[in-house]
Amino acid sequence: MAKLNKRKERVKTLCYHTLVALLGIVMIYPILWLAGSSFKATDELFTRVSSIFPANPTFDHYISGWKGFGNISFTIFYKNTFIITGISTIAVVFSSAFIAYGFARLNFPFKKFWFACMLSTLMLPIQIQLIPQYLFFSHLGLVNSFTPVILPNFFGKAFYIFMIVQFIRGIPRTLDEAAEIDGCNRFRTFFTIIMPLCTPAMITAAIFAFYWTWGEFLMPLIYLNNPKLYTVSLALRSFADPSGMTNWGAIYAMSFLSLVPVFVIFILLQRYLIEGISTEGIKG
Amino acid sequence: MIRIKKHSVRDAVDGYIFILPWLIGFLGLTLVPMAATLYLGFTDYDMFSNPEFVGLKNFVKMFSEDNRYWKSVRATLYFAFFSVPSKLIFALMVALLLHNKRRGNYFYRALYYAPSVVGSSVAVAVMWREIFKPNGLVNAVLAVFRLPSNTVWLGDPRFAIWTLILLVVWQFGSPMLIFLAGLKQIPTELYESSSIDGAGPFRQFFRITLPLLTPIFLFNLIMQMITGFTAFTQAFIVTEGAPLDTTNFYALYLYRRAFENFQMGYGSAMAMVLLITIALMTGLVFKSSPYWVHYEAE
Amino acid sequence: MRKLVFLLLIALVAMPLFAGGQSEGGQSGKDEMSIIWWGSQNRHDRTIKTIDLYMEENPNVDITYEFAGWGDYWTKVTTMAAGGMLPDVMQQDYAKLAEWVDKGLMEPLDGYVDKGIIDFSDVEESALSGGRIGGDLYAVNIGLNSMCIVLDVDKFEEAGIPLPDQNWTWKEFKEIALEIHEKLGIYGMGHDLLNEQMWKALYLSNGEWAYTDDGTQLGYTDDSVLEEYCNMVLELMEAGAVPSRDVELALYHNKGVEVVAMVNGDSAMEMMWSNQLTALSTAAGPNRNFYMTHLPRLTKDGPSANYLKPGQFLSVSSRSKNPERAADFINFFTNDLGANEILLAERGVPIAAHIREGLKPMLEPASVIAFDFITRVSTDSSPLPQPDPVGYSDLLQNVYIPEFWDPMAYGLISVQEAIANLRSGAEKILTRN
Missing domain, CATH: 1.10.3720.10 (MetI-like)
Structure with missing residues (x-):
């Protein structure tokens, strides 16, 4: 009987892995294609488009792509992007969690109004706000440095705030109350109880923040006026000119390379999602 | 009664302290461009x-x-x-x-x-066109199952x-x-x-x-x-x-x-x-x- | 732990106060100038090297530069212009120039030519006229171009068809396209035969132009020329000799020169700008034979459908603080052989004759074909028509494509209806000028 159960379990595991892996291939196929293409010789890029495997693998595109433009190589673009993305991510995650606690747990006048205002910032397409924002920021003397790109992250962003609010609302209020009875003020409650409990949410926010800031190009495009300040995503978009000659091999190579940091961050951070801290905390 | 009131005042103050960073950002950086955009709609x-x-x-x-x-x-x-x-x-x-x-x-x-x-990324665009082109992956898979496989997915107003x-x-x-x-x-x-x-x-x-x-x-x-x-x-x-x-x-x-x-x-x-x-x-x-x-x- | 988080937060909040405000450069006492262009990696490299060369020759000048891809470029410069912060020199496009001049954003350059800062002694007027709006020069052509038909010589041989004469007609074109399709089973001709360039070229070879000189209405009265042409294209589509509209949109339209059907040997003719052959032949790989010829015309001895078009311009911003320096840089771009040896005609054929001669020995085969073609066109072309009028992008995006081209090519409306739509829609936009 036990043996039969074990076999049943094994078949179940096998089915599970087959299903999940098959779906996984569909998911990853385009990335494999991108990786494969980045190693194809230039003439092969367009004459053998659909193939994943390069006939004569070459590393040339990585070399010619990394050189960048003039004497500004991807070393500089990566450095810029890491600075912008690093600071922005940390800033936006902590500030958003802080703000979220206020919205989730405290009652104050006009709370609903402010919350609605916050969500409404997501509803106006960013493209249409570019010009008013540019005029306003240049009025404040903020143009042509990392500041206009990084600064807004210090004030939290609606997406993350709202997300963390929803997570905090899922945490039993008894925990806060217990802490307050113990004499904690609101700030201590936030830092010692709530923040550790919404680690999964903050980690998730950090993954998104990193990826979105990494890929963001509209703000860098408008506000960075010196190629030495360009980010990776902006540099990637400077490769293509539909009416001229485009080094597609370099685009593929650099696009693929630009995915690596995002992936690394994801893999590093998702560990915390699996281990999770919340369950242990709630026992209290 | 008084206690409740005191409590809610403290709540209000704390609440505003917590959302202060957002409030500063909203009033200082976001509101003006947003309002400007809305005004421009009438011009x-x-x-x-x-x-x-x-x-x-x-x-x-x-x-x-x-x-x-x-x-x-x-x-x-x-x-x-x-x-x-x-x-x-x-x-x-x-x-x-x-x-x-x-x-x-x-x-x-x-x-x-x-x-x-x-x-x-541009690469996604190229790849998506590749997959959905007339003799691309999607149609090839459909052909295996003997389904109609000559659709021009990206050019057909019904399917694009x-x-x-x-x-x-x-x-x-x-x-x-x-x-x-x-x-x-x-x-x-x-x-x-x-x-x-x-x-x-x-x-x-x-x-x-x-x-x-x-x-x-x-x-x-x-x-x-x-x-x-x-x-x-x-x-x-x-x-x-x-x-x-x-x-x-x-x-x-x-x-x-x-x-x-x-x-x-x-x-x-x-x-x-x-x-x-x-x-x-x-x-x-x-x-x-x-x-x-x-x-x-x- | 808590203290650490607190410190971190404080540090983070304080950071932008220190991080910002490092504006670069500063008052070095140097002659400062800025420039922006669009392009690909190849162009960025060459342009930056050219700028470096200029600064080497003029050590008192400090040039800051920016670049972007085509799509981003216009978002960026439009925003900058709205903020009154355009660089001194910007790359301009023929289709956008009139609009930018109309908004008062560009500086007229005739004064700098008169002062001798820009030297056009070696340039023909025909190469300059594209930059003139209402008689004033607003933009200097930095690469001649012309619309052409690229022929795959091997496919023509395979089909046993001789290459067409340069004064071939649409009738001959149609027969060739059909014959190639019948014999080889490939497209006789690639995509976009109905695009707005062809509409304009058609009326050019009828001795007219799409718009009147003042750009307030359509420049032709006889719609039957267009009707006949559209019928021909639809017939070719029907026969499979050119891609149908759905295939065109899915695979070719606006997708870049590298993916046109000819690259994979799927078509024997392609329509493109002459400077695009380099990209085509790079993508197609070695051992291919291409030839470039004129656009077909209406009648064999009628006017040419070709004109020499400025591929790109350099313009000076009307807000420039240093327009003389900007003009001098444009002169350098136009007349300096050293600069052009770096640029290597990547933007199109240079306008100054001595530069063209000087570059010839350095060019790769595809560029030689384009150079020769431009030489042939310069003796057999219609005079350059007026630039596209204000409202052109509106006309193209909101009338030409959605009201004329698409519904007609999808067979939703008749050719006559489509042409009527084009006329009424276009006149509505143009009469505003």
């Missing part, structure tokens, strides 16, 4: 000369003269209507599938998140939008991750005690998992709705609105009018209508939420 503004106040002219043109406007409304509604639920359901299903302690899930999650990482819907559903990584984090937050004790009470996995799912996940579901729903209605990138990089404007999404059309045709006033007016529409729909969802969202805390 003729080519971006170089001073805006000229024209009252409701832009709205009249939008609603009564502009065929392409209504096509873009239709395309956007269609897109949002199909892509938002599919993406959410798919994300939830995969999150449930991967939320267990089986070996390899670590790896699978990375795999499933991968499409979301490629995002909107579906390739974009597929594209966003395929990039389901963010809602999936949020669901996973939500599942993570559900205390395992709840499952343990209900197991003792003899509840099966189905009952557990409907009595524990689903209700406790509703706050997260609400979040994902609203965010995906907003993203759906403001969809831009997919159409911008893959189809450019073609064929026959069937993928000319609202935000794309608005951007073109504003930036490429120098009609920033008209674009701003379109943006205002979009803002009001989304706000109303979001408001409706929030109003309905007490009936189906379960908050542990309240």
Whole structure:
């Protein structure tokens, strides 16, 4: 009987892995294609488009792509992007969690109004706000440095705030109350109880923040006026000119390379999602 | 009585301290450009000369003269209507599938998140065209099953939008991750005690998992709705609105009018209508939420 | 732990106060100038090297530069212009020039030519006229171009068809396209035969132009020329000799030169700008033979459908604080052989005759074909028509494509209806000028 159960379990595991892996291939196929293409010789890029495997693998595109433009190589673009993305991510995650606690747990006048205002910032397409924002920021003397790109992250962003609010609302209020009875003020409650409990949410926010800031190009495009300040995503978009000659091999190579940091961050951070801290905390 | 009052005053002060960073950012950086955009909707503004106040002219043109406007409304509604639920359901299903302690899930999650990482790079556009071209992968697979396999997916007004819907559903990584984090937050004790009470996995799912996940579901729903209605990138990089404007999404059309045709006033007016529409729909969802969202805390 | 988080937060909040405000450069006492262009990696590299060369020759000058891809470029410069912060020199496009001049954003350059800062002694007037709006020079052509038909010589041989004469007609074109399709099973001709360039070229070879000189209405009265042409294209589509509209949109339209059908040997003729052949032949790989010829015309001895078009311009911003320096840089771009040896005609054929001669020995085969073609066109072309009028992008995006081209090519409306739509829609936009 036990043996039969074990076999049943094994078949179940096998089915599970087959299903999940098959779906996984569909998911990853385009990335494999991108990786494969980045190693194809230039003439092969367009004459053998659909193939994943390069006939004569070459590393040339990585070399010619990394050189960048003039004497500004991807070393500089990566450095810029890491600075912008690093600071922005940390800033936006902590500030958003802080703000979220206020919205989730405290009652104050006009709370609903402010919350609605916050969500409404997501509803106006960013493209249409570019010009008013540019005029306003240049009025404040903020143009042509990392500041206009990084600064807004210090004030939290609606997406993350709202997300963390929803997570905090899922945490039993008894925990806060217990802490307050113990004499904690609101700030201590936030830092010692709530923040550790919404680690999964903050980690998730950090993954998104990193990826979105990494890929963001509209703000860098408008506000960075010196190629030495360009980010990776902006540099990637400077490769293509539909009416001229485009080094597609370099685009593929650099696009693929630009995915690596995002992936690394994801893999590093998702560990915390699996281990999770919340369950242990709630026992209290 | 007095105590309660004191309590609420403290709440109010603390509340404002907590949201202060956001408030500063909103009043100092976001509000002015937003308000300006809304004002520009009532003007003729080519971006170089001073805006000229024209009252409701832009709205009249939008609603009564502009065929392409209504096509873009239709395309956007269609897109949002199909892509938002599919993406959410798919994300939830995969999150449930991967939320267990089986070996390899670590790896699978990375795999499933991968499409979301490629995002909107030009490479995605090229690849998507490659997959859906007449003799591409999709038609090859259909041929194996002896189904009609000569569709020009990206050029056919009936199907082009579906390739974009597929594209966003395929990039389901963010809602999936949020669901996973939500599942993570559900205390395992709840499952343990209900197991003792003899509840099966189905009952557990409907009595524990689903209700406790509703706050997260609400979040994902609203965010995906907003993203759906403001969809831009997919159409911008893959189809450019073609064929026959069937993928000319609202935000794309608005951007073109504003930036490429120098009609920033008209674009701003379109943006205002979009803002009001989304706000109303979001408001409706929030109003309905007490009936189906379960908050542990309240 | 808590303290650490607190410190971190404080540090983060304080950071932008220190991080910002490092504006670079500063008052070095140097002659400062800025420039912006669009392009691909190849162009960025060459342009930056050219700028470096200029600064080497003029050590008192400090040039700051920016670049972007085509799509981003216009978002960026439009925003900058709205903020009154355009660089001194910007790359301009023929289709956008009139609009930018109309908004008062560009500086007229005739004064700098008169002062001798810009030297056009070696440049023909025909190469300059594209930059003139209402008689004033607003933009200097930095690469001549012309619309052409590229022929795959090997496919023509395979089909046993001789290469067409340079004064071939649409009738001959149609027969060739059909014959190639019949014999080889490939497209006779690639995509976009109905695009707005062809509409304009058609009326050019009828001795007219799409618009009147003042750009307030359509420049032709006889719609039957267009009707006949559209019928021909639809017939070719029907026969499979050119891609149908759905295939065109799915695979070729606006997707870049590298993916046109000819690259994979799927078509024997392609329509493109002459400077695009380099990209085509790079993508197609070695051992291919291409030839470039004129656009077909209406009648064999009628006017040419070709004109020499400025591929790109350099313009000076009307807000420039240093327009003389900007003009001098444009002169350098136009007349300096050293600069052009770096630029290597990547933007199109240079306008100054001595530069063209000087470059010839350095060019790769595809560029030689383009150079020869431009030489042939310069003796057999129609005079350059007026630039596209204000409202052109509106006309193209909101009338030409959605009201005329698409519904007609998808068979939703008849050719006559489509042409009527084009006329009424266009006149509505143009009469505003």
